[in-house]
Amino acid sequence: MKTIFSAISRFVDRRQSLVFPAPAVIVLFLIVIIPIVFNLYLTFTKWTIGLGQPRFIGFDNFIELFGDERVWNGVKVMVYFSGLSLTLELALGLLIALYFNRAFKGSEIVQAIYIIPFAATPVAVALIWRIMLNPEIGVMNYLLQSVGLPPSLWVSSAAMVIPTLVMVDVWKWTPMITLIVLAGLKSLPHDPYEAARIDGASVLQIFWYITLPLIRPVLIAALMLRSLDNLKEFDIIYTITQGGPGIASETLYLYSYTVGFSFFKAGYGSALMVVVFLIVLVFNVIMNRLRHESQVV
């Protein structure tokens, strides 16, 4: 008995680098690697869940994808929604971080209140927004009218739906950018600022020539983190509009969900997911390169 134990313990001692990570690797393999490989396999099949087995069809799903109007609509909506919301979140997040970076009375309380939207559960706040945005019984139109503005259709109009969803997304996620950027600002060195002030630089010049270049890696990191979620934004859009009116707010990600879990077309749905994945991947590879370049400078 003893010899078995000592044999095991000797084995563990000698192969620590293999034995200790093994449980994590096994779990990861089961719940991450296998599903991804299975998903990749499904992209080359035609399979409606419940009707027979997956049938191998080669690249047909990817060929179909190019002729599918809703895919192009999805890409368009994705670019519009993400482009607008990421830009606004980054710009506003930076401005507000600069504001919070100066010490002022009660700044801790203001900051605590400010991050509430970020801390709230997305689906819960989206449900509340959905009711508030109802053009007939929602409070948003009541507010508009009470200050003498005409009511809006908000998400009920194809033209207004994306700007409105962007508004909700910006409200919810700008605090996250602010938090990251604020941490970055606090860690900046003091010397360049002192030197600049002695040289008589203006506030704007200091921001443009010192703060911005120094904070750039942090900004890009924040953008990367945010874009990972934003490019596959689901909870806010699905809860408020389900992609409507019509398909005016149906991002590619939402469409792939519909294909997979409403139409139960697992093969085509998987192919769409892979396309979403590639878009997110390419965007982040570019961002990562930018980040490295800015760090070298």
Added chain:
Amino acid sequence: MKRGMAFVALAVLLCMGMAAATASAAVDWKQSQGTEIRFLMNKHPFTTYIEPKVADFEKLTGIKVVIEAFPEDQYRNKRTIELNAGGKVDGYMIMPGQDDLHYWKAGWLQPLDEYIADPKLTDPAWNPKDFFASFAKASSVEGKQIGIVINAETSLLAYRKDLFTKFKQKVPTTMKELEQVAKFFHGKEVDGKKLVGITLRGKGAAATSQWVDFLYTFGGSWTNAQGQSNFSSPENIAAFKFYGDLLRFYGPQGATMLHWAESTSMFMEGKAAMIYDANVFKALYENPKESKVAGKVGYAVIPAGPGGKKLPHVSNWSLSISKTSTPERQKAAWLFVQWATNKENCLGALLAGVPAGRASAWSSKEYKAGDKQPDWTAATMKSFEIGQGQWNPPVINVPEIRDITGQVIVDAIDGKDVVASAKKAAELMDKKMER
């Protein structure tokens, strides 16, 4: 042995005790004693009604029933995924109009005809003839009964009785009159609120469930005699246009985002003169805690189309038995389905607010005595009688074709070129239909 006899005697007594009508010596309710069956259910008022009573059934039969209930959206996904994975499911709730073809082709629906015909398994008092013919047909595929109706629905026109009297308007009986009345009320100010003429579902795929009644009533259909999409036919285009125009000119703003919840709340807020939606929403309209129009609502069957036709749809939830289960458990599951849909339970469910599929429940003294909206009951009965059970496209991939249809409805509401949109949808539908 003596104890066994006592059990049988007790069971028979219980049977007779439940109602004289079901007491029959022919069916041995104990025949599947000791079997355990598992039913997947939607969190539906019927489930709420039947769950506390399951203990009676277990006592009667010695069968152990495990019921697992989930909210509707999750339920549909879970049911499909569990059946696909071959889990131990013996029976489940299904909306045949939504899923029957898919489930039938997948081999998940056990035909019930043999059980019903077998006097050893089915009590004559259960009487299949008591179910409305439209629903029995709606719960069958290729001539096989695949489910027994537990919740029977149709759609009705609901209107503000008080306003119709005040403004001396007649309840519309034709589509033309419907448009005129909607036009008359649209923009009228009542109690400081601007009315809309009518509210309907306008949200793409979700709107097809009520739009289909207009389609049939205008003489249109999903597919033509050759089995191809019929969307480009003049009747179908007329139905798309009429429905879209009603909402665009006389409906709420932002109509393309109206699901039933938004549409019914417009009506309950007192902001719409009429609504066409599921008859069961009467429970919402007439609830004084939630609705400002309780007690002021009248009900009518769908107005007639240009050809004089009235063809609403009927839809239902049914209890079905899984084909993937074993014969022994299927037998026990049938005893459960039969018991859950017997006359007492159908009546009990109706009295609890779940519209039954049995005629005897509706004509019973108990129901009539408590009926506060006899015009609703009359309109519902009429609609059950003339209703059509096929309310979805006759395909396996129902959600996908509904989605394609919904896009034309949205275009019609937005005032886009309906002919072009319908033609595009027809081509897409022909490409995507799976049967």
